[in-house]
Amino acid sequence: MSLTGISEAHPVMRIAYLHSGSIPSVYANGVHVMRMCDAFTDAGHEVVLYALPGTVPAGDVHRYYGTRNRFEVRSIAQPALRGLGVWIRAWRIRADLHRRGTPDLLYGRDLRALLVSSGRTPLVYETHLMWPRRIVRRIEGVLFRRRNLRRVVFVSQALADDYRRVFPELDSSRWADLVTAHDCADPVPADGPVADLPGRPEAPKIGYVGHLYPGRGTDVILELAARVPEADFHLVGGTAADRTHWQSRCTRPNVYFHGHLPPAELAPYQRAFDVVLAPYQRRTYCAGGAGEISRWVSPMKLFEYMSYGKAVIASDLPVLREILTDGVNCLLCPPDSAEAWAAAVKRLVGDENLRATLGGEARRQLHDRHTWRIRADRVLAGLGDTTRPQP
Structure with a gap:
């Protein structure tokens, strides 16, 4: 036309x-x-x-x-x-x-x-x-x-x-x-400031950047922290109310809530993570519950993770397969299987070469297409x- x-x-x-x-x-x-x-x-x-x-x-x-x-x-x-x-x-x-x-x-x-x-x-x-x-x-x-x-x-x-x-x-x-x-996402320099995160210096740093409202998988991350105690989990984002809600339910010493940050200040946190998570659930909502979007979502956080060359673990949802390929630019897990997510985290924590391979391909695809x-x-x-x- x-x-x-x-x-x-x-x-x-x-x-x-x-x-x-x-x-x-x-x-x-x-x-x-x-x-x-x-x-x-x-x-x-x-x-x-x-x-x-x-x-x-x-x-x-x-x-x-x-x-x-x-x-x-x-x-x-x-x-x-x-x-x-x-x-x-x-x-x-x-x-x-x-x-x-x-x-x-x-x-x-x-x-x-x-x-x-x-x-x-x-x-x-x-x-x-x-x-x-x-x-x-x-x-x-x-x-x-x-x-x-x-x-x-x-x-x-x-x-x-x-x-x-x-x-x-x-x-x-x-x-x-x-x-x-x-x-x-915008391409980012390979080098730059890295956040000095709280926690154990030797512990793998597992990151999540995004909101904490229903369907974003915060409960999965807290379960992961219990199943993978050798790693530290860092959640960046969320409204004050959502952060208070989840912190009141979190008893794990290896979980850190960093709250909302201006988008311009997120880069040091992204660089600090070893593995990043996108645990979208089978029902995922917009802010304020305005709409259920799991069938159509195209999360910016995935592309931002890719721009930093991070090893991504994401939910195996049909819409995310429009971008992600298991074992090529990420690892995919059933959205609600904490056991599968824990296995994926442990696999990446123990395999630096796999982290580099997945992250490198994700960054290449970001630069070429997204x-x-x-x-x-x-x-x-x-x-x-x-x-x-x-x-």
């Missing part, structure tokens, strides 16, 4: 990224959005990000996330009016866009703001889950019938397949195409000029 009228007129685009979450925040969606805007800017585009006001203190949002570029971030608040607040905010974004001049492309995950602001401006809608609420699907259906919708981006092939099933009109659309683009710049080029292909060399 030809996407005409954009690349010819706008080899470099002015992109408005419309986000329904807060910037900055403790949540992964904020990291994803900031990384994408950073990559769009690397590609030469002029980017303005619209987001809700931040929910964590950060004097400099770009320093908090560790971005390379200082693209503009505009905070648009949402009135506390049930059912109406999201629409009022969408119209506020539209008014701000009108005052500042119509961008060349609207891109984002804020369904309502995209719909209200679109007019005749080309737009790209990105989705990370099949929304459970019928009203949201109805709004999506309206968006999918817009003639200025140029592309729908899915974070996994499983999600793309489910959208095609629920919205068969997507396959028959003459003006929009469908792109699967998994999450990513950087944010590669993703930015993919989701904008045919919509503008993203062929400049990577920084």
